[in-house]
Amino acid sequence: MPTLPRILLVDDEERFRTNLQKMLAAQGFEVTAVDSGERALEEMARQLYDVVLLDMRMPAMSGLEALAAMKKSHPDAEVIMLTGHASVDTAREIIRLGIEAFRRRDPQKVNIPDHQSVALAGFSTEAIVGALSKVDKEDPLKPLIDNIVAGNISGVCLFAGCNNVRITQDENYLVMAKELARENVLLLATGCGAGAFARHGLLTSEATNQYAGDGLKAVFTAVGQAAGLNAPLPLVLHMGSCVDNARAVQLAVAVANRLGVDVDKLPVVASAPEATTEKAVSIGTYAVAAGLPTHLGVIPPVLGSPLVAQVLTQDIKNLFGGYFIVEPDPVTASQKLLGAIRERRAGLGL
Numbered sequence: 001m002p003t004l005p006r007i008l009l010v011d012d013e014e015r016f017r018t019n020l021q022k023m024l025a026a027q028g029f030e031v032t033a034v035d036s037g038e039r040a041l042e043e044m045a046r047q048l049y050d051v052v053l054l055d056m057r058m059p060a061m062s063g064l065e066a067l068a069a070m071k072k073s074h075p076d077a078e079v080i081m082l083t084g085h086a087s088v089d090t091a092r093e094i095i096r097l098g099i100e101a102f103r104r105r106d107p108q109k110v111n112i113p114d115h116q117s118v119a120l121a122g123f124s125t126e127a128i129v130g131a132l133s134k135v136d137k138e139d140p141l142k143p144l145i146d147n148i149v150a151g152n153i154s155g156v157c158l159f160a161g162c163n164n165v166r167i168t169q170d171e172n173y174l175v176m177a178k179e180l181a182r183e184n185v186l187l188l189a190t191g192c193g194a195g196a197f198a199r200h201g202l203l204t205s206e207a208t209n210q211y212a213g214d215g216l217k218a219v220f221t222a223v224g225q226a227a228g229l230n231a232p233l234p235l236v237l238h239m240g241s242c243v244d245n246a247r248a249v250q251l252a253v254a255v256a257n258r259l260g261v262d263v264d265k266l267p268v269v270a271s272a273p274e275a276t277t278e279k280a281v282s283i284g285t286y287a288v289a290a291g292l293p294t295h296l297g298v299i300p301p302v303l304g305s306p307l308v309a310q311v312l313t314q315d316i317k318n319l320f321g322g323y324f325i326v327e328p329d330p331v332t333a334s335q336k337l338l339g340a341i342r343e344r345r346a347g348l349g350l
């Protein structure tokens with residue numbers, strides 16, 4: 001499992017320091033607590049911390065002085081200031097220190113590749129149905145359903161979500177897309193994850209030829225030819241931003257209605273392999289509530305509430321049929337999603 005952030009807590013008030021340390025440790029964080037800015041700087045020289053919680057008012061070195069020193073020695077340090085005496089001037093000073101530290105960041109660590117990729121993007125629900133209607137004008141969903149039933153398309157996976165600095169950028173997306181496509185899973189993508197596929201050439205017909213299983217390749221080639229592409233559809237169909245996931249669910253609902261079942265019976269899954277923001281938690285919960293087994297490559301920031309954690313990881317399946325799969329390893333995650341797809345196919349007698 002991914003490790004939680006290592007925290008350095010800096011506060012001169014012993015009772016507050018001890019209580020906060022206990023509360024954070026109870027949530028699984030590794031916390032080192034010190035009582036002064038000087039001790040904090042010594043600690044930071046000794047080992048790396050993901051986050052520093054820094055009290056503003058301390059007797060010797062103030063929080064602002066400590067922040068200035070930290071930003072000088074560790075420009076990338078994430079520091080959260082704690083104070084019961086906030087003022088606009090102090091906030092301005094903190095922002096100024098952050099901007100100065102940004103300028104001091106090591107440019108060697110910034111990698112903007114000189115590389116261009118081709119991407120065939122922007123498949124709305126209507127565009128996908130439109131392409132399918134070139135195969136069957138009267139009943140556009142029929143080719144999709146027939147190929148799911150025949151097993152040429154084993155299932156559907158919607159990739160959504162962000163990049164996360166804790167994971168080598170794009171890696172989980174790429175590994176999982178190739179693993180699933182090889183098993184004839186039709187891939188949809190929204191949000192920054194779709195950007196990952198665009199950067200690495202997976203929104204192309206060439207990627208379909210290179211990575212799709214035989215069944216998926218045959219279907220995408222037939223639909224691409226019928227739609228006038230003279231090539232297969234791209235390996236991953238980009239459906240918009242991360243708030244456009246309703247488009248994929250709309251398609252799933254249309255298929256479910258045709259089959260006469262609920263969405264939570266379909267071989268449709270979702271994945272946010274590099275999720276990072278709070279918005280991603282709500283989007284993931286939406287996918288689960290829609291009935292989809294939903295993979296997360298990182299632990300979402302929900303552990304602060306035992307009730308929320310329990311509902312999201314245990315109770316939710318009984319409520320909606322969908323559930324979360326938290327798995328950091330992309331190959332294992334692909335296997336788990338394929339397992340969920342096979343289970344649902346078996347449930348439909350396929």
Ligand code: SF4
Nearest residue numbers: 161162191192242279
């Ligand atoms: S929540 Fe933000 S970072 Fe994540 S996919 Fe959406 S836009 Fe990108």
